[in-house]
Amino acid sequence: MKATVTVMLKQGVLDPQGEAVKSALGSLGFQGVAGVRQGKVIELDLAPGTTEAEVTAMCEKLLANTVIESYRVEMGA
Amino acid sequence: MKAAVLVFPGSNCDRDLAVAFRAAGFDTQMVWHKDGVLPAGTDIVGVPGGFSYGDYLRCGAIAAQSPVMRAVADHAGRGGYVLGICNGFQVLCETRLLPGALMRNAGLKFVCKRQGLRVETADSAFTAGYAPGQEVSFPIAHHDGNYVADAESLAALRVEDRIAFRYLGNPNGAMEDIAGILSANRRVLGLMPHPERVVDPAHGGTEGAALFRSLAEALVAA
Numbered sequence: 038m039k040a041t042v043t044v045m046l047k048q049g050v051l052d053p054q055g056e057a058v059k060s061a062l063g064s065l066g067f068q069g070v071a072g073v074r075q076g077k078v079i080e081l082d083l084a085p086g087t088t089e090a091e092v093t094a095m096c097e098k099l100l101a102n103t104v105i106e107s108y109r110v111e112m113g114a
Numbered sequence: 115m116k117a118a119v120l121v122f123p124g125s126n127c128d129r130d131l132a133v134a135f136r137a138a139g140f141d142t143q144m145v146w147h148k149d150g151v152l153p154a155g156t157d158i159v160g161v162p163g164g165f166s167y168g169d170y171l172r173c174g175a176i177a178a179q180s181p182v183m184r185a186v187a188d189h190a191g192r193g194g195y196v197l198g199i200c201n202g203f204q205v206l207c208e209t210r211l212l213p214g215a216l217m218r219n220a221g222l223k224f225v226c227k228r229q230g231l232r233v234e235t236a237d238s239a240f241t242a243g244y245a246p247g248q249e250v251s252f253p254i255a256h257h258d259g260n261y262v263a264d265a266e267s268l269a270a271l272r273v274e275d276r277i278a279f280r281y282l283g284n285p286n287g288a289m290e291d292i293a294g295i296l297s298a299n300r301r302v303l304g305l306m307p308h309p310e311r312v313v314d315p316a317h318g319g320t321e322g323a324a325l326f327r328s329l330a331e332a333l334v335a336a
Contacts, residue, residue: 046217050262053220053287099179102172102208104215105262 038083039113040092044101045076076106115333117142118152119160120186120202122177127163127199127310134310135160138326150181157333158195159186161202163255163308173216173258174204183209195239195329196302200256203294203304212295212304213271214263219256220287228319229254229307230282231293235275238296240303243328250321252307254285259306261288261295271295279305 046052052074059073079100081092092110101108117140119132128144135142135158143153147166152159167176177183183205190196190211198206206212219225228251233244244250263271268289271277279294286306294305309322 050217051220051287053218053222053260057222099171099175102175102215104207104213104264105217 038085038087040081040083040087040089041111041113042079042081042092042096042100043076043109043111044079044096044106045074045108046105047107050105115140115157115330116153116155117158117160118145118156119143119162120145120147120182121162122147122164122166122180124166124168125162125164125201127201127308128160130308131160131162131199131310134313134322134326137313138323138330140326140330145182147177147180147182150185152182152185152189156189156194158197158329159189161186161196161198161205163200163202166201166205169201169258172204172208174201174206174208177201177205178208187211190297190302193299193301195333196297197240197329198302198304199308199310200259200306203306204258206302206304211302212297213267214261214295216258216306217260217262217287218258219260219285224255224257225259225285226255227253227285229285229293231279231307232282234277234280235296237275238278238300238303239329239332240296240325241278241328242332243324249282251312251319252309252322253311254307256286256306259286259288261286261292261306263289270298274298276300278303279307 055073055075096108117135276296280291309325312319312322
């Protein structure tokens, strides 16, 4: 089974990389990009029966730094 | 007086740190990250700069989960001294031995230069050799030195006089110009600048030597 973890900087934490991407889009001529935030997607290939609680524990312990990052877990088939 | 300098895959300031400890009179041993115990009688653990585990996931995140860091957390829990420099500071934040986190520099560039700093407190074994408010210059070399913490943690650092060093001219966007902080018991110091790179006249400066010297004096007196 698979799980997908999306890790983003928390709202309110300045994302300098997102800001740089936004400014690069503007200089390429794309109009109306009001904001860009950049994060990461982590795909986990898991043993059958792994629970969402276990994936959440992985996020808390390693995959996200909850001082600055938030995360979202999506359990797949 | 015994110092232990940790070595992770990707550490590159470990030997410089060992040289600085030895010059200050410490009996210094290197400790591999897979070792689950520190050498008997270790007084201070040095967590060196570099790129542990290639900075994969987040700077310091994988190193923070290594067996040796559990031993370091126990050592700190017993009131032992810990010095984390650059990547070592990132590792100490990731292990939660220090509050906050170090993010990508606000300017997105790797900064590598001599950096002016102000010593904000002399009330620690690390900074007792400086005068409060004294200005020093240490090298900095990092891509992720932008210190961030929540308002509550920042207030605690300020009120408890735990901001050890501030930048003179902020090179990376760090909140409140923070370059280095102390733990609540003042025995764990994490800082982005490299005091171990200014301990010998051949380095072009010796302003970092007082940090290692005052640490040695505190440990002899203890």
